[in-house]
Amino acid sequence: MRWILAIAAAAFTVASYADVGQIKSVRGTVHIEREGQQLAAAPGMGVRQSDVLVTGADGAVGVTFADNSLLSAGPKSVLAIDRYSFDSTTHAGQFDASLRQGTLAVVSGKIVKQTPGAMRVRTPASIMGVRGTEFVVQVDEPAK
Amino acid sequence: MLIGAIMALILAFHQPLPPPPPIAAAEPEKALPPPVSPAPEPEPQPEPEPAKAEPKRANASPELVVVLPSADGHVGMVVVERDGERVVLNEAYASSRIAGTSGPQLVRLPEPQVRAAFTPALVALPARPMSFQLYFLRGTDELTDESRAELGRMLSELRQRPAPDILVVGHTDSLGQEEKNDALSLQRAQRVKAALVSQGVAAARVRAAGRGEREPLVPTADGVDEPRNRRVEISVR
Numbered sequence: 001m002r003w004i005l006a007i008a009a010a011a012f013t014v015a016s017y018a019d020v021g022q023i024k025s026v027r028g029t030v031h032i033e034r035e036g037q038q039l040a041a042a043p044g045m046g047v048r049q050s051d052v053l054v055t056g057a058d059g060a061v062g063v064t065f066a067d068n069s070l071l072s073a074g075p076k077s078v079l080a081i082d083r084y085s086f087d088s089t090t091h092a093g094q095f096d097a098s099l100r101q102g103t104l105a106v107v108s109g110k111i112v113k114q115t116p117g118a119m120r121v122r123t124p125a126s127i128m129g130v131r132g133t134e135f136v137v138q139v140d141e142p143a144k
Numbered sequence: 145m146l147i148g149a150i151m152a153l154i155l156a157f158h159q160p161l162p163p164p165p166p167i168a169a170a171e172p173e174k175a176l177p178p179p180v181s182p183a184p185e186p187e188p189q190p191e192p193e194p195a196k197a198e199p200k201r202a203n204a205s206p207e208l209v210v211v212l213p214s215a216d217g218h219v220g221m222v223v224v225e226r227d228g229e230r231v232v233l234n235e236a237y238a239s240s241r242i243a244g245t246s247g248p249q250l251v252r253l254p255e256p257q258v259r260a261a262f263t264p265a266l267v268a269l270p271a272r273p274m275s276f277q278l279y280f281l282r283g284t285d286e287l288t289d290e291s292r293a294e295l296g297r298m299l300s301e302l303r304q305r306p307a308p309d310i311l312v313v314g315h316t317d318s319l320g321q322e323e324k325n326d327a328l329s330l331q332r333a334q335r336v337k338a339a340l341v342s343q344g345v346a347a348a349r350v351r352a353a354g355r356g357e358r359e360p361l362v363p364t365a366d367g368v369d370e371p372r373n374r375r376v377e378i379s380v381r
Contacts, residue, residue: 024270024307044307044349060268064309064381068273074265101205105265107272108220116221125204125226125242132220134212135233136262140205 019046020084021065029056053079055102067093069109069119076141077102086111095119104137106130207242209233210258224248271305273381278336280374285335299343302380309381310345312336314354317373318366322356330354336376
């Protein structure tokens, strides 16, 4: 019994450690690239640091993060969650994401409220420091 | 603990690497021409190389950043930087464009154009996190009549969300013993959870916890009958 509880506790800890956000909306084709695998995205699925969200030509996805940051990507987008940390007691944290192509909408959350600039969004040509609150980013497909 | 240590390490290692973006209050004067300048110039400043200079886009694909007003009209701030050249976006629909080898260029786009370009992403934004408070009859886990109605409103909000996360935290006033209040606060939270589950909310998506009399909404002396403290607070996202 104690053994089972220990395993359950460990599993819970791992899950809550790894997930930094959760997929809330999915349209069309969306998958998560994680450790070399492609996982079909669905509402309720956890999002982790180092995940890359990829949407198809008909796809869109929305994610709510632990600090209540909201991110969504439109069609033909590649969005990487490079780094995410959040202390729910102090609200200190760091959020780095990259939009490699496509469209992104952001509503920043408690991390930025606590520490303006603690969220950064990179694109192929630039870096954004986020001091609040709502903005959108578009990166055209590379010319062939 | 471990996470904290890792975070501290990561922070310690990463702070020095990118020259810490001193995006702060220092720059705006130089980066923000429009506020005090000749008023009517909403059009993108025709720069030496207008939009037709497509062949010059050798290095970067075109990029666009636009700051939006939030529902309450508040406008935040985003600083866009390319290799040390930066612009500050702090007005509704203030935008930055990058193309080819250019630095970020300040432009102002009409709202409909922005909405159209970003509709699929904006539609996919998750519903905003919300919070609710429900109140109880003294010494019980029975909701007041007003809070029963509020519970109904909350359920209809929950039904809009395909994968809601719900945290229910129960509280008591300071009447009675602390241990009993710990139990009562948890009982209140669990009663609300049960009500949600009976209405079709998946039990796995609801967490219930009790805080006893430790976090009064209205601070009181011990042993005070305070209806506003007999509550559960519910976070939905």
